[in-house]
Every structure is written in C-alpha cells, then in structure tokens.
Amino acid sequence: MRVELVTVGDELLLGDTVNGNAAWLGQRLAEAGATVTRSVVVGDEKDVIIEAVTTALQRADAVITTGGLGGTYDDLTRDALAEAAGVALIRDPELEARLRERVAAADQVLAEMALRMTEVPEGARILPNPAGSAPGLRVELPAGVVYALPGVPREMRAITIDSVLPELGAGPADVLTVRRTLRTAGLWETVLAARLAPVEAMEGVRLAYLPEPAEVKVRITATGPDADALLARADKLTRELLGTAVYGEGDEGLDRVVHRLLAERSATVAAAESLTGGLIGAELTAMPGSSATYVGGVVVYATRLKHELLGVPEGLLAEHGAVHPDVAAAMAEGVRDRLGASYGVAVTGVAGPEAQDGHPVGTVYVAVAGPQGQPFVTSPSLPVPRSGGEARAPIRRMTVVHALDLLRRVLLGMDAGPWTDPSGHDREESG
Amino acid sequence: MRVELVTVGDELLLGDTVNGNAAWLGQRLAEAGATVTRSVVVGDEKDVIIEAVTTALQRADAVITTGGLGGTYDDLTRDALAEAAGVALIRDPELEARLRERVAAADQVLAEMALRMTEVPEGARILPNPAGSAPGLRVELPAGVVYALPGVPREMRAITIDSVLPELGAGPADVLTVRRTLRTAGLWETVLAARLAPVEAMEGVRLAYLPEPAEVKVRITATGPDADALLARADKLTRELLGTAVYGEGDEGLDRVVHRLLAERSATVAAAESLTGGLIGAELTAMPGSSATYVGGVVVYATRLKHELLGVPEGLLAEHGAVHPDVAAAMAEGVRDRLGASYGVAVTGVAGPEAQDGHPVGTVYVAVAGPQGQPFVTSPSLPVPRSGGEARAPIRRMTVVHALDLLRRVLLGMDAGPWTDPSGHDREESG
Numbered sequence: 001m002r003v004e005l006v007t008v009g010d011e012l013l014l015g016d017t018v019n020g021n022a023a024w025l026g027q028r029l030a031e032a033g034a035t036v037t038r039s040v041v042v043g044d045e046k047d048v049i050i051e052a053v054t055t056a057l058q059r060a061d062a063v064i065t066t067g068g069l070g071g072t073y074d075d076l077t078r079d080a081l082a083e084a085a086g087v088a089l090i091r092d093p094e095l096e097a098r099l100r101e102r103v104a105a106a107d108q109v110l111a112e113m114a115l116r117m118t119e120v121p122e123g124a125r126i127l128p129n130p131a132g133s134a135p136g137l138r139v140e141l142p143a144g145v146v147y148a149l150p151g152v153p154r155e156m157r158a159i160t161i162d163s164v165l166p167e168l169g170a171g172p173a174d175v176l177t178v179r180r181t182l183r184t185a186g187l188w189e190t191v192l193a194a195r196l197a198p199v200e201a202m203e204g205v206r207l208a209y210l211p212e213p214a215e216v217k218v219r220i221t222a223t224g225p226d227a228d229a230l231l232a233r234a235d236k237l238t239r240e241l242l243g244t245a246v247y248g249e250g251d252e253g254l255d256r257v258v259h260r261l262l263a264e265r266s267a268t269v270a271a272a273e274s275l276t277g278g279l280i281g282a283e284l285t286a287m288p289g290s291s292a293t294y295v296g297g298v299v300v301y302a303t304r305l306k307h308e309l310l311g312v313p314e315g316l317l318a319e320h321g322a323v324h325p326d327v328a329a330a331m332a333e334g335v336r337d338r339l340g341a342s343y344g345v346a347v348t349g350v351a352g353p354e355a356q357d358g359h360p361v362g363t364v365y366v367a368v369a370g371p372q373g374q375p376f377v378t379s380p381s382l383p384v385p386r387s388g389g390e391a392r393a394p395i396r397r398m399t400v401v402h403a404l405d406l407l408r409r410v411l412l413g414m415d416a417g418p419w420t421d422p423s424g425h426d427r428e429e430s431g
Numbered sequence: 432m433r434v435e436l437v438t439v440g441d442e443l444l445l446g447d448t449v450n451g452n453a454a455w456l457g458q459r460l461a462e463a464g465a466t467v468t469r470s471v472v473v474g475d476e477k478d479v480i481i482e483a484v485t486t487a488l489q490r491a492d493a494v495i496t497t498g499g500l501g502g503t504y505d506d507l508t509r510d511a512l513a514e515a516a517g518v519a520l521i522r523d524p525e526l527e528a529r530l531r532e533r534v535a536a537a538d539q540v541l542a543e544m545a546l547r548m549t550e551v552p553e554g555a556r557i558l559p560n561p562a563g564s565a566p567g568l569r570v571e572l573p574a575g576v577v578y579a580l581p582g583v584p585r586e587m588r589a590i591t592i593d594s595v596l597p598e599l600g601a602g603p604a605d606v607l608t609v610r611r612t613l614r615t616a617g618l619w620e621t622v623l624a625a626r627l628a629p630v631e632a633m634e635g636v637r638l639a640y641l642p643e644p645a646e647v648k649v650r651i652t653a654t655g656p657d658a659d660a661l662l663a664r665a666d667k668l669t670r671e672l673l674g675t676a677v678y679g680e681g682d683e684g685l686d687r688v689v690h691r692l693l694a695e696r697s698a699t700v701a702a703a704e705s706l707t708g709g710l711i712g713a714e715l716t717a718m719p720g721s722s723a724t725y726v727g728g729v730v731v732y733a734t735r736l737k738h739e740l741l742g743v744p745e746g747l748l749a750e751h752g753a754v755h756p757d758v759a760a761a762m763a764e765g766v767r768d769r770l771g772a773s774y775g776v777a778v779t780g781v782a783g784p785e786a787q788d789g790h791p792v793g794t795v796y797v798a799v800a801g802p803q804g805q806p807f808v809t810s811p812s813l814p815v816p817r818s819g820g821e822a823r824a825p826i827r828r829m830t831v832v833h834a835l836d837l838l839r840r841v842l843l844g845m846d847a848g849p850w851t852d853p854s855g856h857d858r859e860e861s862g
Contacts, residue, residue: 042469282710298727
C-alpha cells in the first residue's frame with residue numbers, strides 16, 4: 001500500500017510549525033506495513049489543495065491530508081475535497097449537536113464560523129474525533145480515497161489509530177519487507193558503517209544510519225521471501241559487530257533503558273547537573289513510573305552551590321575551578337549521598353558560547369558514582385560548531401546522552417571508556 | 432520570489448527524522464522577503480528526485496533541495512541534478528584536497544565512497560560548506576536554478592546564510608507584505624480571536640494563530656502600499672486588546688523575556704521542580720549568559736526531598752501530600768532562601784498517567800516567591816488528553832510555561848491571575 005501525505009497550512013511553509021504530523025504518520029504507517037512514498041506541504045489555498053491531492057492520487061493508493069479542517073476562514077481542506085469530488089457540503093445534525101454540547105460544557109460561545117466543522121462532503125464517511133470538534137473525513141475521489149484529518153496532533157493521532165490504520169494496514173506487497181532499528185551510543189557513524197560492512201554485504205539487507213547528537217540509530221531493512229529470518233540474522237550480526245554500543249532498539253530510548261536497568265536492580269539514581277541545567281532530570285522523568293528509579297537532583301549552576309549543595313571541597317574548586325574530572329566525581333558522590341540514591345550521575349563542563357577558566361567550549365566531564373567504589377569519570381570529546389551560539393544546544397544534548405550512557409554501562413558492568421566521538425559524522429560527512 | 436523546497440531522504444518519509452530543515456528555511460526565506468510556496472519530501476530515488484525538482488521549477492522561481500549530498504550509496508541528489516542538467520559529474524581537486532585534510536586531521540581513514548562528495552555537476556557553482564565536507568551546489572537547469580544543500584542542519588544553515596539568502600532576498604513583489612509575530616501566554620486561542628475581531632476587520636491585515644502548549648503566537652500580516660504603517664497600527668491595537676497576555680515578539684521566548692527582566696533588576700532566580708523534573712532549569716539555562724540570572728535549582732521528585740532539601744514542613748506534607756498550593760509556596764521560598772536567589776519559582780502537581788493522592792492528572796500548582804512578601808500561587812487548569820500516557824509531556828511543558836509566565840508577571844508587578852486555560856483550543860478547535 002503506497003500512501004502520500006498532503007499537509008495543509010501556511011504556518012508550515014512559513015516555518016512557524018515543524019511538520020511533526022508527517023513524521024508521526026510515516027512511522028505509524030511503516031509499522032502497519034504501508035509505505036509513505038511522498039509528503040507535500042501546501043498553503044491554505046483551495047485550488048492548490050485540490051491539485052496536490054489529485055496529483056498524489058495518480059501515484060499512490062491512498063492520500064492522507066492533515067490540517068485545514070478547523071472552523072476559521074483559512075481552513076479550506078473540507079471545501080477542496082467537496083469540490084474535487086464534485087459534491088456539496090452538507091451539515092451533519094449529530095456533529096452540530098455534539099459541537100454545541102462541547103462549547104456549552106466549556107462555557108464558551110459558539111462562533112458561527114465553527115459550524116463549518118459540522119459540514120461533510122456529500123457521501124463522505126465521518127471519522128469520529130475523540131479529542132476535538134472537527135471530525136476526520138474519508139472521501140472517495142475519482143482517482144482514489146482520501147483520509148482528511150485535523151492538524152491538531154492529538155486529534156490527528158487519535159483518528160489515525162481508530163479509523164485510518166485499520167484500513168491502510170499491511171497489504172501483501174509489504175509482507176516481504178521488514179525493518180528494525182537498533183539504537184547505539186558512543187561510536188561515530190563512520191566507525192559504525194565500517195564495522196557493519198559484513199551486514200551491508202548480506203543479500204537482501206539494507207542499512208540506514210540515522211545520526212542524532214551523540215547517538216546513531218541503525219535501521220536494518222530485510223527484503224525477500226524469507227525476510228523475517230534474514231532480519232534476525234542481520235540483527236544478530238550487527239549486535240556482534242557493534243558490541244556494547246547497542247543500547248536498545250525501536251522506541252526504547254536511553255532514558256527507558258536506564259530506568260529498566262535500575263528497576264531490575266531495585267536501585268535509584270540522583271542527578272547533579274551544571275551545563276545541562278536540568279535536562280538529565282527531565283530525561284529521567286520523561287516516562288511514566290520514573291519515580292520508582294529517580295529520586296531527584298540538583299542543578300548547581302553557580303559554582304558556590306557545588307560546595308553548598310553537594311559538598312564538593314572548596315579547595316578543589318579553588319584549585320581547579322568547576323570544570324574538572326575530580327569535581328564531576330565529587331558531585332556524583334555528593335548527590336548520591338545527600339539525596340539518598342544508590343547511584344549518582346553528574347556532569348560539569350562548558351556549553352559556551354565562551355570558554356570558561358581556560359577550558360574551551362565543549363569540554364565536558366561526566367561521572368557516575370555507584371553504591372560503592374570509585375566513581376567512573378569520562379570526558380567525551382564533543383564536536384563544536386563554528387558558531388559558539390549554535391554549539392550550546394547540541395553540547396547540552398550530547399552531554400545528557402553521554403551521562404545516561406555512562407550510567408547504563410556502569411549498571412551493566414561494562415568498560416566505561418575510552419570514548420570515541422559519536423558525533424564525528426557531523427565533521428566527516430554530510431547529506 | 433517564489434521558492435519550492437525539495438527534501439530528500441527515506442528517513443523523513445519513514446518518520447525517523449522530523450523535517451526541521453524545511454521549517455528553518457521557511458522562516459529564513461520569509462524574513463528575506465522570499466516565499467516558500469510548496470515543500471515536498473521524496474525518498475532516496477534518483478528518478479523521483481529529478482521529477483520533483485523539475486516539476487517544482489515549473490511553478491517556482493527557484494528550488495532548494497536538502498539532503499542526498501553525502502558520500503554513501505543512498506546519497507543521490509548530486510547524480511540526479513547532473514542528469515537533469517544533462518552534464519557529467521567532475522571531481523573537484525580543491526574539494527578533494529580539503530576532504531583529505533579533514534579526514535587526516537580527524538585521524539580517520541578516507542572511505543573511497545566519501546570522494547563522491549568532491550564531485551560537481553559540470554558547470555555548477557560550488558557553495559562552500561564551512562561546517563562539513565559536502566559543499567552546496569548551485570545548478571542551472573533548463574527550467575530554472577536549483578540550490579542543493581546538505582541535510583545536516585548545521586551545514587545546511589551555514590551555506591544558506593552565506594550563499595543562498597544573499598541571492599534569494601526580497602524582490603519588489605514582496606516589499607508590500609510585512610509580518611510580525613506577537614507571543615502570548617495565559618489566554619485561550621478562542622478568547623484571543625474574539626478579542627482581536629477589530630484587528631481582523633482592518634483592511635489589508637490578516638491574523639494567524641499558532642498554538643503551542645500554554646502559548647499562542649499571533650502572526651500579523653499587513654499588505655498594501657503602506658504595509659509598514661499598517662502593521663504598526665495593527666500591532667498597537669493587538670497589544671491594547673490583549674494587554675498583559677502579550678509577553679514578547681518574534682524569536683524572544685519566555686525564557687529570554689524572564690532573563691532580560693531579571694537582568695534589568697540585577698535579580699536572580701532559583702527553581703524547585705517536581706513533575707517537570709528539571710525542564711524549568713533547562714529552559715532558564717538555554718540561552719547564553721543565563722548564569723547572570725539563574726543560580727541553580729533542585730528537583731525534589733521524591734516527596735521526602737521536599738522537606739530535606741527545601742524545608743517544606745513535614746506536617747504540611749503529611750496533612751496535604753505533595754500536591755498542594757501551600758507546598759508550592761513553601762518550595763518557592765525554600766529554594767529562594769537555600770540557594771541564595773532573589774526569586775524562587777516552584778511547581779508541584781500530577782503529570783500522570785495516574786492520579787496522585789486523589790488529585791486528577793493535570794492538577795498543577797505554580798508558585799513564585801519574591802524578595803519579600805507572600806509567594807504568588809496559581810493553579811492553571813490544564814487540558815488532559817484522553818490517554819494518560821499522552822498527557823504527560825504536554826502537561827510538563829504547559830507547567831513550565833505557566834511557571835515562567837507567573838515569574839514574568841510578578842517581575843512586572845502584574846496581576847498574577849486568575850488564569851484562563853491557554854490550551855482550550857485543543858478542546859474547542861481543530862484543523
């Protein structure tokens with residue numbers, strides 16, 4: 001099943017909104033066995049919407065549109081589809097009743113405009129919207145079927161799961177292609193690719209590398225009559241070649257892996273942060289149930305707080321400043337002890353844009369203190385973009401990944417270093 | 432100047448990557464006076480790339496492609512443009528020398544594949560890449576000009592700023608349209624729209640509402656021979672109608688506004704977080720120079736830490752639990768005093784997916800303690816998606832926005848409440 005996406009909205013062309021709906025739909029459809037073959041963004045112009053949808057249907061088995069179903073003057077997808085189908089828009093009494101209820105329940109006044117959300121192209125099927133007022137619409141055009149969904153992500157997702165995926169699920173053409181994504185940290189993309197040459201060489205196997213700050217996802221695609229077994233072999237070989245760099249697969253990010261490893265050990269963690277400002281704590285609390293393994297943390301942005309809140313020796317700070325491996329180690333032990341966790345993770349470094357105490361931008365020390373023994377400390381070398389201002393966000397993000405991955409390695413009793421630079425690809429490759 | 436974007440990459444169609452490049456280009460081009468009229472994503476197939484680029488050139492004055500310029504087998508944009516131009520790919524000696532230098536400097540071995548990055552369609556102009564190995568390319572096709580840029584965001588941005596924007600800047604057709612975006616917090620989109628009816632009614636003025644969790648951006652577009660003066664009048668009227676809900680404009684987010692207000696008062700802030708897990712600290716440290724106004728914070732995820740680290744009375748926690756306005760107030764005073772800041776901001780609440788101590792998901796208390804006097808406490812009512820799992824991230828984000836906005840209002844001596852629900856649009860509108 002080949003699907004094309006048509007996203008409607010001036011705000012996307014102007015860059016006020018990033019097209020997260022297209023990415024989400026791409027993932028869900030791929031999981032369901034359908035393939036998104038093209039994705040286009042057009043503005044709020046009825047004729048352009050009609051042209052984009054009809055052109056897409058000439059290539060694809062189905063088209064999904066998002067956006068342009070609201071109740072304001074610039075929401076034109078509904079009108080475009082009615083015109084493309086050559087039918088009229090008819091107000092649906094049930095939709096109108098439900099809208100009036102919702103508006104009354106919210107103590108709002110119903111804007112006359114909003115009633116447009118209750119109009120349906122004649123013959124179209126209503127796809128119920130459990131999260132909002134504008135329903136999705138399934139419209140049959142001469143060239144094929146269109147699923148029109150609202151642009152509000154939560155509503156789009158709910159309708160897709162309830163009404164679209166069941167109809168666009170795997171067709172026979174897709175059964176022979178299977179995919180899996182392995183997640184790695186700690187290796188350059190270039191190093192990964194070199195190591196995985198034997199997998200690249202496997203008949204019917206394709207690899208794609210998806211770099212993110214300090215991480216690389218490796219997507220394995222196996223095609224053929226025996227795709228599942230082929231994928232299993234490629235997966236096994238990939239893991240053998242990459243070793244401890246593989247931390248998980250699919251949607252399981254480092255935060256969930258660390259949470260699972262801690263929970264399996266009935267252990268907890270506390271975080272001491274400086275340059276990351278709280279991002280490590282935010283990452284460790286992103287998933288439901290995180291309170292079972294994360295007790296809390298401190299952000300010691302001002303140097304004096306490293307002593308006051310964590311007991312980092314003043315002499316150490318006076319001699320070396322805040323950016324030093326011994327300071328990271330003392331922070332990890334301090335936050336573990338003072339917050340009463342079994343593990344302490346700590347970071348200190350220079351996010352930029354200016355160097356600090358003579359340490360260049362990108363200097364980072366990451367430490368993990370376990371229940372006993374010396375803390376583990378690493379100093380990943382982070383690539384620094386030419387512009388200091390641009391460096392800040394990626395350096396903070398890479399530091400979070402290195403910290404969580406060091407914690408993972410300590411929990412698994414792995415060698416904690418030496419590190420290669422997982423973001424080297426930014427300097428060696430493009431495109 | 433009408434520009435169409437062609438983004439190349441299977442990973443975007445599969446949803447492994449969100450198309451942030453298109454959003455960034457849309458913003459920069461709009462600022463430069465050019466208009467992105469369409470944006471398409473295609474996979475790594477040479478023929479499809481050729482078709483997409485040539486079709487786009489039939490509609491637009493220029494096309495910008497991103498992605499597919501790297502050195503691996505699936506990077507095909509370079510080949511596609513050479514074929515579309517009917518010319519050969521020729522290796523550029525300077526590019527090759529520079530690549531070999533970069534690889535040697537990084538102690539890497541040059542993969543033969545990587546040399547593809549040094550090939551240029553005959554007659555194309557090289558757009559230097561200050562941040563990576565694959566240069567941009569300016570290729571003249573029969574139907575018009577194509578700017579081909581790498582997909583790595585930092586490299587794409589650098590080449591765009593250095594080599595593309597200077598050529599695609601404002602043409603006479605665009606001089607008569609000007610835009611400004613005002614940023615608001617604390618009002619529903621529906622309430623904003625109702626209040627701004629007089630602005631909507633202005634001849635030559637268009638408004639667009641760009642909702643984000645707990646925030647709404649209002650983009651004012653003025654068109655006509657006197658566009659600048661018209662925009663100024665619309666801006667003035669909008670601010671009068673929205674009052675304190677307008678916190679800034681353009682790219683200045685709440686974090687920068689709060690940082691500026693604190694700096695103007697030579698004041699500092701410390702943050703005490705629970706459900707946000709560190710996101711408030713991360714937000715307050717996102718911009719360079721934040722150490723001038725942010726001293727640090729604590730994440731008291733475990734209830735006992737609210738007492739141990741912040742001195743919240745144990746009796747209060749025993750009687751009311753952790754989710755209570757008095758707890759939020761005590762947290763704000765505690766973090767202000769213990770971290771030695773002039774202001775303390777604190778949040779406590781239920782991010783879900785389960786209710787806590789009988790408080791439903793979405794119950795949130797936000798407090799700000801100033802240099803003297805009672806802390807300000809508010810309890811914004813947050814919309815909760817039907818699925819508890821989905822609620823967590825938006826509730827955390829909305830809590831961050833409410834906390835920063837309460838701090839802003841306190842710094843400006845504004846009325847801190849009562850709050851309306853800035854995210855009501857999710858429940859009342861779609862599309």
